[in-house]
Amino acid sequence: MSCPVLDFYFEFASTYSYPAVMRIGSLAQAAGVALRWRPFLLGPLFKAQGWDTSPFNLYPAKGRYMWRDVERICTRLALPFRRPDPFPQWTLLPARVAYVGLEEGWGENFCRAVYAAEFGEGRPVGEEAVVREVLQGLGVAPEAALARARSAEIKARLRAATEEAERAGVFGAPSFVAADGELFWGQDRMAEALAWAVRLRAAGA
Amino acid sequence: MSCPVLDFYFEFASTYSYPAVMRIGSLAQAAGVALRWRPFLLGPLFKAQGWDTSPFNLYPAKGRYMWRDVERICTRLALPFRRPDPFPQWTLLPARVAYVGLEEGWGENFCRAVYAAEFGEGRPVGEEAVVREVLQGLGVAPEAALARARSAEIKARLRAATEEAERAGVFGAPSFVAADGELFWGQDRMAEALAWAVRLRAAGA
Numbered sequence: 001m002s003c004p005v006l007d008f009y010f011e012f013a014s015t016y017s018y019p020a021v022m023r024i025g026s027l028a029q030a031a032g033v034a035l036r037w038r039p040f041l042l043g044p045l046f047k048a049q050g051w052d053t054s055p056f057n058l059y060p061a062k063g064r065y066m067w068r069d070v071e072r073i074c075t076r077l078a079l080p081f082r083r084p085d086p087f088p089q090w091t092l093l094p095a096r097v098a099y100v101g102l103e104e105g106w107g108e109n110f111c112r113a114v115y116a117a118e119f120g121e122g123r124p125v126g127e128e129a130v131v132r133e134v135l136q137g138l139g140v141a142p143e144a145a146l147a148r149a150r151s152a153e154i155k156a157r158l159r160a161a162t163e164e165a166e167r168a169g170v171f172g173a174p175s176f177v178a179a180d181g182e183l184f185w186g187q188d189r190m191a192e193a194l195a196w197a198v199r200l201r202a203a204g205a
Numbered sequence: 206m207s208c209p210v211l212d213f214y215f216e217f218a219s220t221y222s223y224p225a226v227m228r229i230g231s232l233a234q235a236a237g238v239a240l241r242w243r244p245f246l247l248g249p250l251f252k253a254q255g256w257d258t259s260p261f262n263l264y265p266a267k268g269r270y271m272w273r274d275v276e277r278i279c280t281r282l283a284l285p286f287r288r289p290d291p292f293p294q295w296t297l298l299p300a301r302v303a304y305v306g307l308e309e310g311w312g313e314n315f316c317r318a319v320y321a322a323e324f325g326e327g328r329p330v331g332e333e334a335v336v337r338e339v340l341q342g343l344g345v346a347p348e349a350a351l352a353r354a355r356s357a358e359i360k361a362r363l364r365a366a367t368e369e370a371e372r373a374g375v376f377g378a379p380s381f382v383a384a385d386g387e388l389f390w391g392q393d394r395m396a397e398a399l400a401w402a403v404r405l406r407a408a409g410a
Binding site: 049059064069166169171185188 | 254264266267269270273274277371374375376377388390393397
């Protein structure tokens with residue numbers, strides 16, 4: 001197995017993370033890039049900038065544009081799209097459960113299933129009942145996964161990812177950080193980030 | 206001559222407007238899209254959101270990323286890039302002069318020359334001496350152009366563009382507004398905006 005050459009930072013509440021999460025697995029595989037999936041929380045980063053909610057709520061013109069833009073992107077990619085209510089969703093629980101799954105081998109499927117429920121069907125994915133359903137749909141026993149999601153170890157992992165994202169200069173989601181620290185922001189920079197990682201690995205090989 | 210089918214809103218202080226202004230003319234021509242060049246002022250729109258300077262200054266992580274991202278874009282497009290100091294530049298005068306030029310046939314060349322001076326060489330394009338030099342470089346007599354730039358008619362034109370941008374939902378630059386009101390934001394949406402305009406014209410023909 002090759003070394004991870006690209007950190008993929010995403011936040012379960014983030015609209016633009018939806019098309020990124022749904023597509024990056026196959027794109028990275030095709031490019032031969034080893035990806036590190038790192039769900040993180042935007043809340044603490046936003047709070048540090050003085051924001052108590054999404055900038056898309058704070059700045060209405062920007063918010064209106066975002067909803068239309070995401071709709072266009074989803075149409076182009078043939079992804080179903082439905083706006084969750086409220087926005088943003090409370091995503092602490094799915095983010096923690098994702099770290100359990102990423103260690104146990106079902107994490108990437110879980111992430112895709114959560115985004116599909118949230119932005120494909122508009123479901124409240126922060127609620128335990130919905131997370132439970134998603135897990136069951138993947139054939140994962142919810143009790144053990146939820147118990148482990150609340151362990152100190154998993155909580156620390158999510159906190160560390162959020163702190164490392166901030167140190168890497170991340171300020172929005174999705175973001176991509178290459179092994180040399182190069183940062184890319186936005187689902188529309190995914191191809192560029194993967195290409196950077198490929199060049200970097202070639203240069204270091 | 207075909208009808209204008211795409212409004213191109215840009216602000217002389219905006220970094221991401223630089224690669225857009227340098228490339229959109231030939232791209233629009235190749236796509237057969239009639240473009241309406243509409244320099245506008247972001248200042249009043251930012252002020253309405255409670256900002257007294259560029260969000261890239263207000264939010265340091267976002268600002269650091271922007272400078273690196275614009276540098277990467279310029280490298281890829283083989284455009285020289287030099288950060289102007291201070292940022293943002295005071296761009297009222299070049300915006301007014303641009304409207305004179307857009308009526309007199311030298312406006313698009315003027316816009317490209319201003320951006321090349323500002324972001325290719327880091328020059329203070331808000332200063333009258335620099336605007337004068339740019340005009341002379343284009344073979345335009347500065348006195349008449351500057352006098353007309355300060356006329357009530359031209360001032361009103363810039364004000365109207367800024368107000369129409371805001372009504373169209375514009376909140377940043379560059380932005381593109383199609384004849385049906387569809388809005389695209391960012392130089393990385395330029396191809397998408399042109400394609401939209403082409404489809405729209407085809408549908409209306």
